[in-house]
Amino acid sequence: MDVTDFDAERPRLTAIAIRILGSEADADDVLQEAWLRFSRADAIDDLPAWLTTVVTRLCLDQLRRRRTRSVVEAVVPDDHAPVDPAADALLAELTGDAMQVVLDVLAPAERAAFVLHDVFGYPFDDVSAIMGRSSTAVRQLASRARRKVQGVPEPAVSQAARVENRRVVDAFLTAARGGELATLLSLLAPDAVMRADLVGQSMGAETAYEGAGAVAARFNGTRGAVPVTIDGELGAAWIQAGSPKVAFVFHLGETGLVHEVEMIADPDVLATMDIVRMRAKSRD
Numbered sequence: 001m002d003v004t005d006f007d008a009e010r011p012r013l014t015a016i017a018i019r020i021l022g023s024e025a026d027a028d029d030v031l032q033e034a035w036l037r038f039s040r041a042d043a044i045d046d047l048p049a050w051l052t053t054v055v056t057r058l059c060l061d062q063l064r065r066r067r068t069r070s071v072v073e074a075v076v077p078d079d080h081a082p083v084d085p086a087a088d089a090l091l092a093e094l095t096g097d098a099m100q101v102v103l104d105v106l107a108p109a110e111r112a113a114f115v116l117h118d119v120f121g122y123p124f125d126d127v128s129a130i131m132g133r134s135s136t137a138v139r140q141l142a143s144r145a146r147r148k149v150q151g152v153p154e155p156a157v158s159q160a161a162r163v164e165n166r167r168v169v170d171a172f173l174t175a176a177r178g179g180e181l182a183t184l185l186s187l188l189a190p191d192a193v194m195r196a197d198l199v200g201q202s203m204g205a206e207t208a209y210e211g212a213g214a215v216a217a218r219f220n221g222t223r224g225a226v227p228v229t230i231d232g233e234l235g236a237a238w239i240q241a242g243s244p245k246v247a248f249v250f251h252l253g254e255t256g257l258v259h260e261v262e263m264i265a266d267p268d269v270l271a272t273m274d275i276v277r278m279r280a281k282s283r284d
Helices: 003-021 024-040 047-065 089-093 108-119 124-131 135-149 156-178 181-186 198-202 212-219
Strands: 072-075 098-101 188-196 208-210 226-230 233-240 243-252 258-264 275-277
Touching: 003 024, 003 047, 003 108, 024 047, 047 108, 047 124, 108 124, 108 135, 124 135, 135 243, 156 181, 156 233, 156 243, 156 258, 181 188, 181 212, 188 212, 208 212, 226 243, 233 275
Parallel strands: 188 258
Antiparallel strands: 072 098, 188 208, 226 233, 226 275, 233 243, 243 258
């Protein structure tokens, strides 16, 4: 690999990093680290995709570790402008038609999904691969981010659905710990699926558990996972020495039942997620 290969991608990568981080200095730091990883890498099949993934995840990790609040400039894309992620002209857009947005209201993953899809025009399937999350997850993240950036309050029906979703997930985790197979099955959609990433598979998980029976059997009697919030949503995680080793993200369908579960064990992806352990609560 040649330095000119990296330099050809630098304008696009810099634009993405600035949009996500809101700081040219921070973007330069991310690009420097990306260059170091590029220089140490072996053969790369799809260099643009590989570099986009590296830069996005470095940005997410930096956002997650930030402790100070800041107001940064974000750009609202022109709906009529051509979307070309590889175009150098994206850098020029950074200074045009900007609005002040408090990006701190967005979880890191929300920022990345919004920037990659809404600003740079990446299809959700590509965003999914870049972020190491399911297509369902990145669609939800981008939707929440879009609403926050536009200052649109969450509709009452969505608020009610969020509360109900938390109730269902909480009941699911309680049933899993108690070995209540019938309850687990009642909370799962018939076509429910749990998918494990490559790291999870290396730990012994199947690539996918398809159907309510398979998912319920996988969780039945599970006591190691504790309730957490993941990017603000209720989920579960295996935590060792204060650090999450595996995260379980739940997605509910229109029926109000668990339709999809993401099992994420890749440390690079876990590092980009805002995972907070919930305090234990007494149960009557």
